Amino acid sequence: xxxxxxxxxxxxxxxxxxxxxxxxxxxxxxxxxxxxxxxxxxxxxxxxxxxxxxxxxxxxxxxxxxxxxxxxxxxxxxxxxxxxxxxxxxxxxxxxxxxxxxxxxxxxxxxxxxxxxxxxxxxxxxxxxxxxxxxxxxxxxxxxxxxxxxxxxxxxxxxxxxxxxxxxxxxxxxxxxxxxxxxxxxxxxxxxxxxxxxxxxxxxxxxxxxxxxxxxxxxxxxxxxxxxxxxxxxxxxxxxxxxxxxxxxxxxxxxxxxxxxxxxxxxxxxxxxxxxxxxxxxxxxxxxxxxxxxxxxxxxxxxxxxxxxxxxxxxxxxxxxxxxxxxxxxxxxxxxxxxxxxxxxxxxxxxxxxxxxxxxxxxxxxxxxxxxxxxxxxxxxxxxxxxxxxxxxxxxxxxxxxxxxxxxxxxxxxxxxxxxxxxxxxxxxxxxxxxxxxxxxxxxxxxxxxxxxxxxxxxxxxxxxxxxxxxxxxxxxxxxxxxxxxxxxxxxxxxxxxx
Numbered sequence: 001x002x003x004x005x006x007x008x009x010x011x012x013x014x015x016x017x018x019x020x021x022x023x024x025x026x027x028x029x030x031x032x033x034x035x036x037x038x039x040x041x042x043x044x045x046x047x048x049x050x051x052x053x054x055x056x057x058x059x060x061x062x063x064x065x066x067x068x069x070x071x072x073x074x075x076x077x078x079x080x081x082x083x084x085x086x087x088x089x090x091x092x093x094x095x096x097x098x099x100x101x102x103x104x105x106x107x108x109x110x111x112x113x114x115x116x117x118x119x120x121x122x123x124x125x126x127x128x129x130x131x132x133x134x135x136x137x138x139x140x141x142x143x144x145x146x147x148x149x150x151x152x153x154x155x156x157x158x159x160x161x162x163x164x165x166x167x168x169x170x171x172x173x174x175x176x177x178x179x180x181x182x183x184x185x186x187x188x189x190x191x192x193x194x195x196x197x198x199x200x201x202x203x204x205x206x207x208x209x210x211x212x213x214x215x216x217x218x219x220x221x222x223x224x225x226x227x228x229x230x231x232x233x234x235x236x237x238x239x240x241x242x243x244x245x246x247x248x249x250x251x252x253x254x255x256x257x258x259x260x261x262x263x264x265x266x267x268x269x270x271x272x273x274x275x276x277x278x279x280x281x282x283x284x285x286x287x288x289x290x291x292x293x294x295x296x297x298x299x300x301x302x303x304x305x306x307x308x309x310x311x312x313x314x315x316x317x318x319x320x321x322x323x324x325x326x327x328x329x330x331x332x333x334x335x336x337x338x339x340x341x342x343x344x345x346x347x348x349x350x351x352x353x354x355x356x357x358x359x360x361x362x363x364x365x366x367x368x369x370x371x372x373x374x375x376x377x378x379x380x381x382x383x384x385x386x387x388x389x390x391x392x393x394x395x396x397x398x399x400x401x402x403x404x405x406x407x408x409x410x411x412x413x414x415x416x417x418x419x420x421x422x423x424x425x426x427x428x429x430x431x432x433x434x435x436x437x438x439x440x441x442x443x444x445x446x447x448x449x450x451x452x453x454x455x456x457x458x459x460x461x462x463x464x465x466x467x468x469x470x471x472x473x474x475x476x477x478x479x480x481x482x483x484x485x486x487x488x489x490x491x492x493x494x495x496x497x498x499x
């Protein structure tokens with residue numbers, strides 16, 4: 001008996017020794033990785049400094065100017081596993097502010113990482129440094145200093161020519177040829193035609209292959225949408241915004257009454273109006289679900305009429321406190337035709353583009369297979385990312401638990417597609433007006449269509465009694481709905497070019 005106990009003790013000691021050895025190995029690998037990152041950072045810093053660019057100090061104001069840092073850390077700790085952040089550090093050398101905010105929803109963050117890692121670091125038709133330059137071009141359309149600055153550093157790290165960072169005119173003509181489709185995808189994707197595709201694929205010295213173009217289009221839509229997330233969540237620059245390469249802060253706050261660090265209006269103490277908003281929303285969801293159970297028939301004609309009415313009403317959904325500002329030089333140099341921006345496609349007196357009927361060209365039946373055929377694996381990862389965010393739920397609304405939120409998530413997704421001219425024949429758009437109050441519509445449209453004009457006031461004035469993580473969830477829905485909408489227009493144009 002004693003011998004058996006001794007054997008068990010020896011086995012436990014052996015396991016402890018093995019665990020210690022494994023931990024020591026992991027720590028040594030982490031130190032190696034940190035040393036590599038430190039060396040790389042030093043090399044990139046030296047290259048930037050030789051060009052007269054000041055390397056700013058880190059700021060301690062938290063990941064977001066909209067969300068208290070304590071809430072990000074607390075909720076992130078409750079939901080996210082520590083290894084997620086270690087994985088982020090090992091893959092990029094840091095846990096950036098986007099990761100910190102997205103970490104409120106770790107299931108989505110994991111899917112996002114896999115997709116972005118494939119786009120930027122795995123084998124593909126485009127050289128690595130050009131991928132980062134395309135990211136710069138995309139982010140610059142929305143004046144997103146956060147993403148432009150980060151990818152300038154990554155571009156140099158991947159061996160990119162520093163001369164290209166002086167502006168688009170210093171980049172190769174092949175990249176400059178992307179400018180037209182970049183600005184259309186960013187602001188008015190419904191204008192993309194097969195002629196745009198044909199112009200890029202035509203034979204010649206600066207022509208694109210179809211595989212290269214697919215990767216470029218995915219990168220462009222990815223970074224247009226990620227810029228929406230940066231502005232929509234008030235993600236802070238991780239460096240001094242006064243530095244020459246940093247430009248303006250990612251979320252303009254000049255027209256806000258609240259200071260960047262304040263939390264006024266989000267969780268108003270004793271706010272009966274805010275409490276009332278929650279109860280009204282809960283009651284409307286309940287009534288709509290009961291109507292669906294009653295199987296009240298709505299004709300296709302009524303469905304179409306409701307969509308057209310919602311599309312027209314979206315014209316009136318514009319914020320009152322938008323402030324115009326000029327582009328900083330370090331952003332302007334990557335933007336041609338800076339006056340080109342989002343424009344409502346249903347303006348009175350102008351010819352309205354035909355509505356994109358989602359059933360005629362779906363992601364599931366058309367877009368997914370086309371991308372997967374020309375750029376293997378990315379179609380699968382994009383589909384997973386769309387599904388994860390669309391189905392993501394904790395069955396909560398503000399202080400209520402055990403809630404089916406699918407109706408609300410669908411209304412947000414379909415409203416984003418509506419403002420980009422995409423209609424679902426089987427969706428009753430009356431639900432949008434029932435579930436999304438005006439301040440939320442203003443926020444959604446601003447973040448999706450001209451995110452650089454988002455203010456903290458817009459963020460605080462909708463869903464005033466909801467958690468910040470729920471507002472971040474909305475931003476994830478906006479990011480993916482916007483990306484899918486732009487991709488559908490681009491992929492439909494490619495399909496028409498090929499047929």
